[in-house]
Amino acid sequence: MTDDITTPRRNFVKGVATGVIGGTLAGMGFYSYTNSAYSRLPKVAREQQEFGAVRSVKVTAISETSWFNNAHLMEDIQKSGGLLVDQYTIGWGPFGNGKGPGKGSYEEGIAKIKKMIPGDLEEAWALQEKSSLHPDNPGGFSTLIEVEDLDGSKHKYLLDTGWSYAWMDQSFKREGIDQMLKSGEIEALIQTHEHFDHFFGFPVAMKYNNKLPLYIHNGFYKEGRQYIVDSGYKGDPIVVDKELTPIRPGMMLMKFDVPIICRVFGETSLAFNVKDKGLVLISGCNHQGILQMTSTAMKKLKYDNDRFYGLYGGLHISPFEDWDPKYDDLVISLGKWNFEKVGCNHCTGHLTARKFIERGYPVVRGTARFRSSTPDYLGNGDTITFG
Amino acid sequence: MEAQNRNISYLESRKLVKRWRGPLPAIANLLMIFALFGVTWWIFQDPRGIMRMYTPYVGYMICRWMLILLIWVAYIFDFWPFKRSWLNKAHPVTKGVVLTTVSVVAMMLLIKGFFMGLLGQYGIAYFSPDRLHAMGLTEFYAEEYSTEAIMMFAAIASWLAPSWVVACENAPWQKLTQPARGITIAVVTFFLSTIVYFLTMHSHMAILFDPWQKYTAITPPYWEGFANTVSGNFHIAWIMSCTVTVWVYESIWERYPFNLIKTNWLRRTSAFFGIIAVALCMCFFIYYAQDLMWGETVRGTRREMAPDWRWLHVGETAIFWLVGVLGLNFYGGNWPTKFSRPVNVFLRTIISLLIGGAVYVLYYKYAHLFLGTQKGFAHPQQFPMIPMIWLINIALINQWFMDGWPGWKAVPKTETELNEVESAVIAHDVSWTPSLARGLAVGATAGVTIYFGVINILPWISQNVQIIK
Numbered sequence: 001m002t003d004d005i006t007t008p009r010r011n012f013v014k015g016v017a018t019g020v021i022g023g024t025l026a027g028m029g030f031y032s033y034t035n036s037a038y039s040r041l042p043k044v045a046r047e048q049q050e051f052g053a054v055r056s057v058k059v060t061a062i063s064e065t066s067w068f069n070n071a072h073l074m075e076d077i078q079k080s081g082g083l084l085v086d087q088y089t090i091g092w093g094p095f096g097n098g099k100g101p102g103k104g105s106y107e108e109g110i111a112k113i114k115k116m117i118p119g120d121l122e123e124a125w126a127l128q129e130k131s132s133l134h135p136d137n138p139g140g141f142s143t144l145i146e147v148e149d150l151d152g153s154k155h156k157y158l159l160d161t162g163w164s165y166a167w168m169d170q171s172f173k174r175e176g177i178d179q180m181l182k183s184g185e186i187e188a189l190i191q192t193h194e195h196f197d198h199f200f201g202f203p204v205a206m207k208y209n210n211k212l213p214l215y216i217h218n219g220f221y222k223e224g225r226q227y228i229v230d231s232g233y234k235g236d237p238i239v240v241d242k243e244l245t246p247i248r249p250g251m252m253l254m255k256f257d258v259p260i261i262c263r264v265f266g267e268t269s270l271a272f273n274v275k276d277k278g279l280v281l282i283s284g285c286n287h288q289g290i291l292q293m294t295s296t297a298m299k300k301l302k303y304d305n306d307r308f309y310g311l312y313g314g315l316h317i318s319p320f321e322d323w324d325p326k327y328d329d330l331v332i333s334l335g336k337w338n339f340e341k342v343g344c345n346h347c348t349g350h351l352t353a354r355k356f357i358e359r360g361y362p363v364v365r366g367t368a369r370f371r372s373s374t375p376d377y378l379g380n381g382d383t384i385t386f387g
Numbered sequence: 388m389e390a391q392n393r394n395i396s397y398l399e400s401r402k403l404v405k406r407w408r409g410p411l412p413a414i415a416n417l418l419m420i421f422a423l424f425g426v427t428w429w430i431f432q433d434p435r436g437i438m439r440m441y442t443p444y445v446g447y448m449i450c451r452w453m454l455i456l457l458i459w460v461a462y463i464f465d466f467w468p469f470k471r472s473w474l475n476k477a478h479p480v481t482k483g484v485v486l487t488t489v490s491v492v493a494m495m496l497l498i499k500g501f502f503m504g505l506l507g508q509y510g511i512a513y514f515s516p517d518r519l520h521a522m523g524l525t526e527f528y529a530e531e532y533s534t535e536a537i538m539m540f541a542a543i544a545s546w547l548a549p550s551w552v553v554a555c556e557n558a559p560w561q562k563l564t565q566p567a568r569g570i571t572i573a574v575v576t577f578f579l580s581t582i583v584y585f586l587t588m589h590s591h592m593a594i595l596f597d598p599w600q601k602y603t604a605i606t607p608p609y610w611e612g613f614a615n616t617v618s619g620n621f622h623i624a625w626i627m628s629c630t631v632t633v634w635v636y637e638s639i640w641e642r643y644p645f646n647l648i649k650t651n652w653l654r655r656t657s658a659f660f661g662i663i664a665v666a667l668c669m670c671f672f673i674y675y676a677q678d679l680m681w682g683e684t685v686r687g688t689r690r691e692m693a694p695d696w697r698w699l700h701v702g703e704t705a706i707f708w709l710v711g712v713l714g715l716n717f718y719g720g721n722w723p724t725k726f727s728r729p730v731n732v733f734l735r736t737i738i739s740l741l742i743g744g745a746v747y748v749l750y751y752k753y754a755h756l757f758l759g760t761q762k763g764f765a766h767p768q769q770f771p772m773i774p775m776i777w778l779i780n781i782a783l784i785n786q787w788f789m790d791g792w793p794g795w796k797a798v799p800k801t802e803t804e805l806n807e808v809e810s811a812v813i814a815h816d817v818s819w820t821p822s823l824a825r826g827l828a829v830g831a832t833a834g835v836t837i838y839f840g841v842i843n844i845l846p847w848i849s850q851n852v853q854i855i856k
Contacts, residue, residue: 008822010727015823017733018644019830020837027838029668032675041683042846071525078527081439083768084760089435102439258690259761261768263434289689322528325594325618326695328607332617333687351597 048302052249053275056387058146059282059312061378063162063171064345065139065371066197070321072134076101077262087196087262088223094124094165094200096132104132106223110230118206118232125165138164139371140201141284141314141346144177144186147251148387150275155248156180158189158212159270160284162201169204174370174381181208188213190253192284193260193267194224203231211235215245217255219266240268244300250274252301256288269313271297274387278309278340285314285347291330294337310341310386312378318349331355343384345377353377394562396465397474399808401797403790412794413718416785419793423781424774425757432777434759441759442527443768444534450776451541452498455548456490457780461787462552463576464569475799479792486788502537513592532595539588539619542702544580546629551576553637554658556812558651587626591619615686618695620702624674627702627772628666631709636662638716639735643728646814654813672838673701679845690765700764704747706775711742713779717786718794728816750774751854762855 031037067073077083080090080102088095088106094117095109112131116124129135140162147155158177162168172178180186189205189212192198205212210232216224218241228237238245245253245268252271259265269283279301281293294308317327331352343364344353353376356363364384365375372379405412429436432446440446460466466474466486474482507515512522513536519529551557551572560571593604594617600606607617614621636642636658645661648654677697678684684694691697715721715738723734750771755762760769790797800808817823 008820011817011820011822012826012829014727014729014817015826015828016830016833017727017729017826018817019827019832020834021733021736021830022827023831023834023836024838025665025668025834026831027835028672029664031838032668032842033671037675037842038678038683040842041678044682074525074527078442078530081434082442082445082527084434084441084443085439086435257763259763259766259769261766263761265761265763287689289693291685291688292690292692295685295688295692320525320528322531323595323597325591326616326620326689326693328594328617329693329695330687330689333685355597 044299046298047300049244049300050302051244051246051252051271051273053150053273053304054147054250054387055150055152055275056148056385057272057274057280057282057310058148058383058385059343060144060146060175060383061345061366061380062142062144062175062177063140063168063370063380064314064378065373065380066141066163066319066346067137067139068371069134069137072137074320076133083261085262087194087264090262091133092196092200093128093132093135093138096128096135098131101133106226110227114230117230118203118210121165121169121203121207124203138167138200139197140164140168140171141198142168142171142177142201143282143284143313144175144180145270145282147248147272149249156186157247158186158205159282160192160198161189161205163197163199165201165204168201169207171370171380172204172208178208181205181212184209184212186212188215188247190215190247190268190270191217192269193217193287194220194264195260195262195285198284199224199227202227202233206231206233213238215240215247215253215268217266217268219257219264221263221265254293254296254300256293256296258288260285260287269293271301271303272386273301273303274309276304277387278305278307279303280310280312280386281308282311283313283315285316285319287316289330290315291333291337308337308339310343310384311339312343312384312386314346315344315348315352317347317352319347321349321351323351327352328355331359334361335359341384341386343378345372345379348377350374350376393805393809394564395805395808396462397471398461398465398787400471400800400805401475401790402800402804403795404798406794406796412791414794416718416791416794420778420781420785424778427781428758428774428777432758432773436759441773442531443770443773444531444538447770447773448498448534448538448541449494450773450780451538451545452494453490453780454776454783455541455544456494456497457783457787458545458549459493459569459573460486460490461783462549463572465565467565467569475797479789479796483784483789483792487784498537502540503533507533513595532592536588536592539591539623540580540584542623542626542630543583543587544576546626546633547579547583548573548576549633549637550629550659550662553633553642554645554662555655556651558655583626587622588619591617591622614698615684615694616698618698620695620699624698624701625663625667625670628670628673628705629663631705631712632662632666632669634709635712635736635739636665639712639721639739640732641721641728641814643732643814644817646812647817649813669705670701673704674698675842676845677701679842680849689767693765696765699770703771703775706772706779707747707750708740708743710746710775710779711739711744713782714742715739717782717791728814746775748854764855 089104091101091104095104095106097104097108113124141160142162143159145157211234214237216237218239240255243255247253250273253268254271255268257266267287272280274280342362366377366379366382368375368379370380431438432441434441502514512518514533516530516533520526560568590604590608593600594606610621611617645654645658685692723731
């Protein structure tokens with residue numbers, strides 16, 4: 001009698017246990033990737049923070065050539081152990097210690113040159129060349145940004161400080177940046193991220209002005225923060241820890257917390273609202289991805305005409321002339337965002353620039369001067385104005 | 388020899404017995420596995436370590452092919468050419484060292500000899516780093532591209548090779564002796580992997596190069612509209628889900644429910660395609676769950692907002708579950724075992740999901756402090772599958788090659804137990820009755836309700852739980 005009762009009950013429980021898994025799987029399989037499921041996704045509200053406007057933004061590419069021989073750079077990375085190896089240990093100047101690829105260290109490198117920076121950069125770099133990998137290869141990325149306010153007043157900002165002391169000093173002098181720094185004409189230095197080609201040339205800026213306001217991402221590692229001190233900086237860096245940091249009316253610093261190759265974390269980029277034109281985005285490397293930045297700006301900021309107007313910077317797509325099908329997703333999709341002017345260079349990559357041009361995107365061409373290698377995009381000494 | 392004469396595999400012929408009572412064996416083995424993981428990670432993979440193979444694709448390829456070789460040695464070749472008597476008598480550590488060494492040598496021969504040498508030199512150029520380098524790519528990317536292609540092949544083989552044993556029960560070659568059976572199944576699954584590779588990954592590789600190699604591959608690939616990306620990561624998503632489902636079906640599900648089917652061909656076919664069906668359900672759900680958590684993807688973005696990364700992360704998430712599944716099966720005694728098979732399966736599924744979820748959270752919260760990697764969900768050059776598969780490989784070596792040493796030891800099964808192995812192919816403990824049908828209906832309704840409950844709660848979790856600070 002007991003068996004007669006418990007057996008159906010047991011069978012029922014077996015059925016329930018099986019059915020729960022089956023029913024859950026059925027929901028997962030038949031509903032999850034359907035239009036109906038996606039119609040349930042909550043609509044993202046646009047916050048559209050007002051941040052003022054500017055009349056125009058002029059950008060000068062002081063140097064976009066971060067390195068001059070891609071094969072040499074990749075050889076150093078390969079011999080050091082790949083794209084995840086800490087940049088301070090690869091053995092590049094100014095942190096080479098002569099022990100070979102992947103065996104460098106911040107401490108050993110800086111110990112050799114600490115007394116020379118920022119005063120005697122020529123001697124420091126010459127000394128480093130003896131113990132670093134491919135010492136002729138480094139160049140650097142640095143950009144001058146001139147903002148014209150609505151009242152016509154102009155304000156200058158330096159975006160990044162490049163890599164090689166010798167190359168960056170030469171580039172600064174070519175574009176008059178040395179004098180602008182000395183005179184205090186440049187109002188602040190925005191160090192977008194910690195990568196070697198944007199940051200290792202930091203002492204060059206310090207040589208001319210070691211007190212100017214400095215913005216850094218809060219993801220800077222201890223070596224990077226120490227380098228700022230060791231380079232003779234006498235101010236208090238503004239450590240950016242908020243998603244949006246206003247710099248001046250119409251100019252917003254956007255922070256992205258993204259892990260990056262060579263053990264770097266985070267990048268900041270700039271957004272401008274150009275009066276009657278729309279939004280302009282300017283980046284150092286744009287490791288967060290240009291459309292990620294665009295989509296964040298669309299959600300967070302209010303700008304004229306609700307329109308994307310311009311784009312400038314390294315767009316970090318094929319910096320090593322490498323490729324991946326996901327980059328084609330960007331090449332295919334960028335057109336939908338209708339940028340009127342695209343100024344790109346540096347880590348955008350030659351191949352990407354060519355693919356952009358082939359698809360008819362409004363890429364502003366350059367003049368291929370001062371060791372820039374292609375006229376397909378804006379090169380060293382070239383300018384672009386938004387507004 | 389009795390088991391071998393009856394064509395019962397070594398793994399099925401042995402019984403792993405705890406050396407000590409209580410949780411000590413599991414603790415000892417887990418400690419050893421994590422120690423081995425730490426040491427070998429530092430030697431081979433860690434970007435701060437000795438060999439630094441985590442470039443990333445070199446290390447990615449190695450850990451995936453190592454997994455295949457372990458499966459080949461233990462499941463496909465049943466340890467041939469090693470004699471059963473040696474397997475029964477040799478010390479587990481000796482066996483672990485010898486069998487792992489053989490697997491590594493075979494893997495290197497396959498990668499260097501077959502893929503890079505034969506196929507890369509005489510068939511498809513992108514399998515050879517030397518050819519790519521000679522055509523103008525940097526040495527680094529020449530190696531990365533070719534190892535990426537070889538790694539993708541392994542992803543497919545890691546699903547099909549065990550599937551033939553687990554789902555198809557080695558049919559129709561189950562009666563062949565070794566090495567004939569091993570060679571046949573290896574060749575057949577390799578052949579099938581090649582076909583699937585061409586259908587899923589070849590187009591991905593073809594658009595790595597400029598211009599797109601449209602005369603040798605379909606470009607843009609056929610899945611672009613459906614997956615919202617041209618990246619082959621879409622296929623990684625469902626193929627890795629298949630790999631995980633094979634082992635779920637083999638271990639914590641004890642081949643339930645397809646082992647209820649008595650007709651051999653129907654059971655095997657149902658299991659093979661059933662695994663794919665379960666994997667597709669898992670795949671679409673994990674993708675959708677990410678959209679619920681992080682917002683809908685924007686094509687052309689990078690990292691966690693990009694469709695290609697979300698598909699990749701489907702496979703990564705599934706692998707975290709596999710860690711939970713194998714952990715429960717190997718070191719938790721496949722607990723619980725005291726209820727009926729369906730109830731055990733249900734409870735183990737829940738437990739393994741909880742373990743997998745915990746491993747997922749712990750990985751993203753703390754792994755960057757130990758592995759030489761960066762914190763964050765979507766680093767373009769970081770693949771959590773590398774450390775997870777590395778860990779799984781070590782657990783498999785411990786379980787298959789070392790008989791669970793030091794916590795467990797292998798004891799030959801008795802005649803009665805061997806008979807049970809043979810009869811266990813078909814389960815007799817669940818049969819169709821009206822009460823089972825009622826239970827199924829109630830359970831299915833509850834399952835659908837649970838599903839909708841989960842998708843409703845995910846956005847709330849996204850708003851209130853932060854894994855990475």
